[in-house]
Amino acid sequence: MELKLKPSESYLKQLSFFRVIIALFCIFQAMAIYPNLLELYGANGMINSEIGDAFISNVLIRPNIQNLYPYLSPYLSAELFSYLVFYIYVLFLLLLTVGYRVRLFSALSWLFHLILINSALHFNYGVEQFTKICLFYCVIMPTGYFAAISKKVINETKNDLIPFISVKILQFHLCIVYFFGGLGKIKGTHWLNGEAIWRSIEQPQFQQFDMSWIAAYPLVLKLLGLFVVFIEISYPIFVNIKKMRGIHLILVIILHLNIAIFMGLRYFAAIMILFNLSAYGYSYLSAFSHQFINRILSVMNKYKRILKNVFATPNIQNYD
Structure with a gap:
């Protein structure tokens, strides 16, 4: 049940x-x-x-x-x-x-x-x-x-009511942060033309790899900048549409993982991923954990039955 x-x-x-x-x-x-x-x-x-x-x-x-x-x-x-x-x-x-x-x-x-x-x-x-x-x-x-x-x-x-309001506050906080973060980015041209991406990965204090080769592909930088702006400014819309929430959360996590990998801001990326998972991703984590645990229990029960049959005492009848 x-x-x-x-x-x-x-x-x-x-x-x-x-x-x-x-x-x-x-x-x-x-x-x-x-x-x-x-x-x-x-x-x-x-x-x-x-x-x-x-x-x-x-x-x-x-x-x-x-x-x-x-x-x-x-x-x-x-x-x-x-x-x-x-x-x-x-x-x-x-x-x-x-x-x-x-x-x-x-x-x-x-x-x-x-x-x-x-x-x-x-x-x-x-x-x-x-x-x-x-x-x-x-x-x-x-x-x-x-x-x-x-x-x-x-x-x-x-x-x-209090738990419901509390969760909605977490969600509203993230919606405000991402929306206005994206809004601030589209006011200038640095993110729309890819310059901000270039600066982020090539500044000495953030540089993790030699990415100078990407300067030969300005279209890639531009698309990456537009991707960041889109993810942030559309965040309040897609995370609140149930069918789109999971996809957008994955995109947000990918965004922050790239911040960790290419800029070295690992703890900033981690806190943002955890914040997102707490506010919008808990239901997915809960469902996954239940499926995983049930799968483990199913495998354990299967092997338990096999071992029970292997080591069961044979029923020897005496026909004398």
Whole structure:
């Protein structure tokens, strides 16, 4: 008998999936940063904190390692304090992943992530901003009802509409981001004539391969630029048409995979792919996982029957 989930329960599972993959992403990103922790966040890092503060002096409240350290300077060295903040951040993310006191540790993870990115503003780009937004969504949305050791009891009358609105907020956010990203691209000529593609793959800080040969094929660059603009500006239309959603999601994932491969922005590509899968791709992932698990169970049962027949005790009758 097939179990039919109520809409609210399905949305709650989707939001719990969002929490888990965002927390895991943050942990993997933190592990990648760890070898260069002091260079990024330390008092004697690549960019002195006083220089960084000079560019954002108009911000009244900006918690960061440099501003918080004086309160503990009599007890800890600056390097040890940087490591302590980092370790606490990772601990909170682990607790968020397993679903312990989800609302509390979502808020603490978001706060410590904010402290870290505020400590290295000049090294931040899109991935930090989207990670900060996703962690904030974990704070305000009901993401702790499934895959959580502190599992909450579903109250249908209270949570029937909230999960639905929460998922729609995730979807609306992506629609706004992609649409206005595409709209901004068509205002100029750089994306329409392929120049932006050329610059993206040939800038020294982004260049992963020698792609100079592609300059001989301007039509290819132009088509790639038009492809990016089309994917982004048509995003709100096609992802909200059920028959087109899967195809457009695949195109978006291909777009971000190419950003990771040819520009080296792997974590930005990863957070965008995970965001898309959480907002629009969860039903496909859920269906695929169920089919995969059922297939595995079917194969296991098949071999179980074979082994049972092989090792079964023969029924020997005595005719004496």
